[in-house]
Amino acid sequence: MSVMGTLARAEAVAGGRAVAAATVRHRYLADRPVVFVPLTTAGESGAPLGALIGTEREAPTLLVVPQPLDRELRFGFFAGLAGVLLPLLDAYGDAVEVEPATRNREETEVCADALQLVVPNSAALEFVRLVGRSTRFLRTVEDPEAPHPVPVPVPLLGRWLTHYAERARTPGSALLVAMTDLLTRHWATGQSAMEDQHLGALLGWIDPAPGLDGGSAAARAQTGRGPDGLLLSPPAGPATDPVFDNRVLAPAMARYDEARAEGGGAVAKAEAEVRRLVGSQLRPTWDDVWRGLDLLRELPEAAHVAERWKRDRWSFTGHRDRIRAGEPPQPKRDDAITAAQKLAGRETAQARLSAQEALDDPLAMAARRLAGEAFAGEVVAVEMAYSEGRRPMPRPLVTVATGDVPQAEPGAKAYRAVPEAKSAQGSELVAVEGVEGGPFPEWLVTVRLTGGMGSGRTPKEGSVPEPGDRVCFTFFEHDARSGPALPDPEATPWTHGGPPGAARAPGDLTAPPQQGAPGGPADSGGPGAPSTPAPASAPAVPRPADAPDPVTAEDYL
Incomplete structure (x- = not known):
């Protein structure tokens, strides 16, 4: 909790x-x-x-x-x-x-x-x-x-x-x-x-x-x-x-x-x-x-x-x-x-x-801010800067005064939700400095905006916050990315059950069962189990058929 x-x-x-x-x-x-x-x-x-x-x-x-x-x-x-x-x-x-x-x-x-x-x-x-x-x-x-x-x-x-x-x-x-x-x-x-x-x-x-x-x-x-x-x-x-x-x-x-x-x-x-x-x-x-x-x-x-x-x-x-x-x-x-x-x-x-609950609900976002996964505050300074290269692009520096303590190192990616934008605006954490003298701890956090400003030399209107604006940056992505693609079922290795549902001929020969895994692949330790190939001298053995699912109490009403 x-x-x-x-x-x-x-x-x-x-x-x-x-x-x-x-x-x-x-x-x-x-x-x-x-x-x-x-x-x-x-x-x-x-x-x-x-x-x-x-x-x-x-x-x-x-x-x-x-x-x-x-x-x-x-x-x-x-x-x-x-x-x-x-x-x-x-x-x-x-x-x-x-x-x-x-x-x-x-x-x-x-x-x-x-x-x-x-x-x-x-x-x-x-x-x-x-x-x-x-x-x-x-x-x-x-x-x-x-x-x-x-x-x-x-x-x-x-x-x-x-x-x-x-x-x-x-x-x-x-x-x-x-x-x-x-x-x-x-x-x-x-x-x-x-x-x-x-x-x-x-x-x-x-x-x-x-x-x-x-x-x-x-x-x-x-x-x-x-x-x-x-x-x-x-x-x-x-x-x-x-x-x-x-x-x-x-x-x-x-x-x-x-x-x-x-x-x-x-x-x-x-x-x-x-x-x-x-x-x-x-x-x-x-x-x-x-x-x-x-x-x-x-x-x-x-x-x-x-x-x-x-x-x-x-x-x-x-x-x-x-x-x-x-x-x-x-x-x-x-x-x-x-x-x-x-x-x-x-x-x-x-x-x-x-991510969506935090973006929709200030109470959910408060929990992420308390954990250092986001920060919110008032923009105190905006310095226009540009990228290096043949075609300089706007990379403004935005400084935010906040009471939140960001738990990230300079160079970490940050994201800001922009109204009416299809995706979050990307940015990069530049520096975090403490401010002394106030009744409560305060921090000046500087980020460099890296996207969401259009393709021209001048940022499109509304894409760069102005001094006095309230903003919220997060260190988590707003759109979750899916993991790497998995192999097709036909390409599943025998160590993970072989091609699911594939018909097996009576004389189908495969590599011998792994050592310490009685019955072969079906009894191995799963995806994390070792899959060392058998030595060349080991004889091939018939691949065992899948055992039927054991009958449990859940199968009867």
Whole structure:
């Protein structure tokens, strides 16, 4: 946690209320997001108990599994979930707009918007990933040889949920977001990060009830119980309250099992009771998610949010195209090239997000200034200078009086955001001098502007600051650069898994396995492992086939 974050939490404790951690909203919020509040069976993370889902605050769809141990009822739950989500996904996939051609891209279609899925907390987000992994490979009733067939739309639902869960790992993405993550990005509370995962407690700090401070409201949400002994604010994201499980839910399920065994009209009554109980645990969290959306909508949207949402729309469009083209589901394990591309893309997205948030939000920039990664102040002098060479170009020296201490050596690159410019103005740090005699430490920082002034001998208007102007220079780039290009999949060396998906003949011979790596490349130490070629005298051995992925508990629901 940064110094600014620690200070904000301390202020929240002292003031009894959450402190703003941002002046603008750094994440996109759709006009009609799909809110999804799941509930799982205690001790069975993959066994759904129920869910509330929908786009209307007052009219959610309630899905309940009255007996989570029944495979058919669980599949019916997923079919109901698919019945809500897939029509919405199809509608967003059909509405497109045309992106004009550029120098590097032909005219293409992109979805005009994308479906946004909002869950209560990070545990619920992980449940979405688990459901996607566990359902996208299932065989449907259309397959006569399937031992336990599922309804037709379930595997398609799994593919979409897997894409959303994977996209959620990209910093700044808003296709699938957890409400607790959204709120903690914009407010700092007086409790721990783990306690912030309880949505009711988090909202207690941000917007406490009349007569309560943040700590009291959070404690009431976490531990407060009604006359029946049940929590006033059940977690439901997707955990359940043990008291509810033991006192209420277990007897109701036992009555449902008895009614099914006996048959008759008692089954419907017993099922209705389970539905009522599950709905009572889901509704408080459902209302809390919408309350959090109301609080977030009060913040103005940051300038770069629309750009990041457009990247989400491109991701949504790409997955739609893969599904409509009949491509197979996402693999359980990525090949070397795909894994490296994902990692590089997420690193680039994180650098881009950090820079954009600092440029959009003075509070975020203050943290970078405190760390010495930027400085802001008033221009006190501008000296015109020119580069050497046949065609001298303007290289003015700008001196800034600032209270920030730049953590950079002379010669370091610096950048300044210029209004209405497509990219940041480049500069170079020349000197840093301390000023004595004032009540606070002050520094005179001199930079040489090296770009963004046009191609003439005279800088274009507005490109060079004037004395008295307030400016901010950063030592981080405003536009994140991607890493070096990776080799084509066909050029992947055998030390990294060989050409992914390439067919291997029975007699395919390769270099022998590395020493100390049983089984060959598949068991080696990864990209950092040594790859010393085998001696010429070592005989070639048949290349072992890839072992199938081990079956884990996540593969079954």
